[in-house]
Amino acid sequence: MSTTTFEAVETGAGSAGGTRLGWALADSWTMTRRELLHWARQPVQVVVGLAFPVMLLLMFGYLMGGGLGIEGNYREYLVPGMFALTMAFGLDATMVAVTQDLNKGVVDRFRSMPMTNGAVLVGRSAADMLQSLLSLIILMGVGLAVGWRWHGSFAAVLGAMGLLLLLRFAMLWMGIHLAMVAGKPELVMAVQILVWPVSFLSNAFATPESMPGWLGAVVEWNPMSATATAVRDLFGNEGGVSTASWASEHASLLAVVWPVVLVAVFFPLAVRRFGRLSR
Amino acid sequence: MTDAITVEGVRKTYGARKALDGLDLTVARGTVHGVLGPNGAGKTTAVRIMATLLRHDEGHVRVAGYDVRTDADAVRRRIGLLGQHAAVDEDLSGRQNLEMFGRLYHLGVRRARARADELLGRFGLADTGSKAVKQYSGGMRRRLDLAASLITDPEVLFLDEPTTGLDPRARGEVWGAVRSLVGGGTTVLLTTQYLEEADQLADRISVIDEGRVIADGTSDELKAKTGGDRIDVVLHDSAQLAAAAVLLPGEASVDEDRRMVSAPVADRMAALTQVVRALQDAGIEAEDIALRRPTLDEVFLDLTGRGTEVKEDA
Numbered sequence: 001m002s003t004t005t006f007e008a009v010e011t012g013a014g015s016a017g018g019t020r021l022g023w024a025l026a027d028s029w030t031m032t033r034r035e036l037l038h039w040a041r042q043p044v045q046v047v048v049g050l051a052f053p054v055m056l057l058l059m060f061g062y063l064m065g066g067g068l069g070i071e072g073n074y075r076e077y078l079v080p081g082m083f084a085l086t087m088a089f090g091l092d093a094t095m096v097a098v099t100q101d102l103n104k105g106v107v108d109r110f111r112s113m114p115m116t117n118g119a120v121l122v123g124r125s126a127a128d129m130l131q132s133l134l135s136l137i138i139l140m141g142v143g144l145a146v147g148w149r150w151h152g153s154f155a156a157v158l159g160a161m162g163l164l165l166l167l168r169f170a171m172l173w174m175g176i177h178l179a180m181v182a183g184k185p186e187l188v189m190a191v192q193i194l195v196w197p198v199s200f201l202s203n204a205f206a207t208p209e210s211m212p213g214w215l216g217a218v219v220e221w222n223p224m225s226a227t228a229t230a231v232r233d234l235f236g237n238e239g240g241v242s243t244a245s246w247a248s249e250h251a252s253l254l255a256v257v258w259p260v261v262l263v264a265v266f267f268p269l270a271v272r273r274f275g276r277l278s279r
Numbered sequence: 280m281t282d283a284i285t286v287e288g289v290r291k292t293y294g295a296r297k298a299l300d301g302l303d304l305t306v307a308r309g310t311v312h313g314v315l316g317p318n319g320a321g322k323t324t325a326v327r328i329m330a331t332l333l334r335h336d337e338g339h340v341r342v343a344g345y346d347v348r349t350d351a352d353a354v355r356r357r358i359g360l361l362g363q364h365a366a367v368d369e370d371l372s373g374r375q376n377l378e379m380f381g382r383l384y385h386l387g388v389r390r391a392r393a394r395a396d397e398l399l400g401r402f403g404l405a406d407t408g409s410k411a412v413k414q415y416s417g418g419m420r421r422r423l424d425l426a427a428s429l430i431t432d433p434e435v436l437f438l439d440e441p442t443t444g445l446d447p448r449a450r451g452e453v454w455g456a457v458r459s460l461v462g463g464g465t466t467v468l469l470t471t472q473y474l475e476e477a478d479q480l481a482d483r484i485s486v487i488d489e490g491r492v493i494a495d496g497t498s499d500e501l502k503a504k505t506g507g508d509r510i511d512v513v514l515h516d517s518a519q520l521a522a523a524a525v526l527l528p529g530e531a532s533v534d535e536d537r538r539m540v541s542a543p544v545a546d547r548m549a550a551l552t553q554v555v556r557a558l559q560d561a562g563i564e565a566e567d568i569a570l571r572r573p574t575l576d577e578v579f580l581d582l583t584g585r586g587t588e589v590k591e592d593a
Contacts, residue, residue, distance in 0.1 A: 114355040
């Protein structure tokens, strides 16, 4: 028994380039599968995670919708904002998951095994993106149910979804890095609390024009606002790209640039940090 | 090359604190080596360095013939690790855990499944079904952890305080599992705070303190060095403690609070008869007489001239 298993392990980690890539993919899939198994074992947690943004959307749409001073159909304005907000809140979900993982002994075992180094992070990333896609589809369904419509082409809809998931991807790597820097659940809680005001300091619920000048400027430059504006534009909803300001005029560009910059910064930081857990 | 582990002059500092201060260790293939020391002595740091989880600042470490720094992957393919805290996914079942680790060791899906079943059976976990690990008892969790470190039949197995926090029954279970492994030719490095555990399982023992080996040898050699077994005599009347202390062989220590005198003995049975007779002849009434192994504290007192309590907790 001992010799046979050993041979398998030896060939498994073979040095050929193709095999290495093959195992990297296999390891990444194993780690993604681990997250999916968690979902299967804790369906309630998954449902709560998916229901939370739906609850926020209904709350803002019905409870506060009247009071926010948006002309026209507020839900047409709000719903795309809620999509962006949900993507931004993903930061929080990722951080909690990473912190929980790192504080468990299981990551030590992963790191003492001959598996591909980054597979743990890739697994997290794949699972979170899948969850966000699911969440977005559900939220779009609820949006349609409460009267939101898209007026653009199907390609524009897909483009909007792409921009939203791009924002989520940026939040993902930011979250992984911040979780590793913070390390302890208590510090993660501080970031979790900060996610709220930062997300609300956007144009998700109200237009920057309705705010005091300085606040409106801050709000316009929030990466989340750029995504919300660009997405509203693609869906053909109110509050799309306008000439009200430079940021608003170039929202579509910013909706790509912001997340790409965030990923360019936090992806290498996160990967390096993970590799340096050994110091 | 016959040594499974060689550690030479390894240093590791955390800020101003020296966790390892020139650690040297050699473990022959196919043996069980105990690393004994109090909390904060550097045991876990040493294991984490040998298992490629932590980088050392200075020195050389070779495990299963490979340098842990330059050939970490080769080392990882040949080791198993049982850390102080359960290194399994608590939200998954035991089977799901072992299958996942098997896949990550690149056994392939089918072999990973077969291996998971085999190990579950071997460690008495076959009937745990789909129960999540967090619902396991401490002993079951430890056995699953051990099974996970054995997926590839490692050449070298690291056990970092494998029984700390376990009740005596679970401790016995883990000891049994370790003994059965050693028969298969695995080299085991075991850290422990319990002298008895090292005594039970290890061929050789290194005692470490402040990141350095302060004594090593077989259990018998260490006992010879530190006075070996001890005899404790609890008296009825504390006024007779001084008189009793004189009767004991070797240098006796007196514990007034417990009305006890205690002394190291060379030959257990001879010492027992001798002490009983001497007490009788002197008319001293004993409430209890016991032979026991020295505690880690007493070994430390003998080796360093101080106990373990003053040590800072790591």
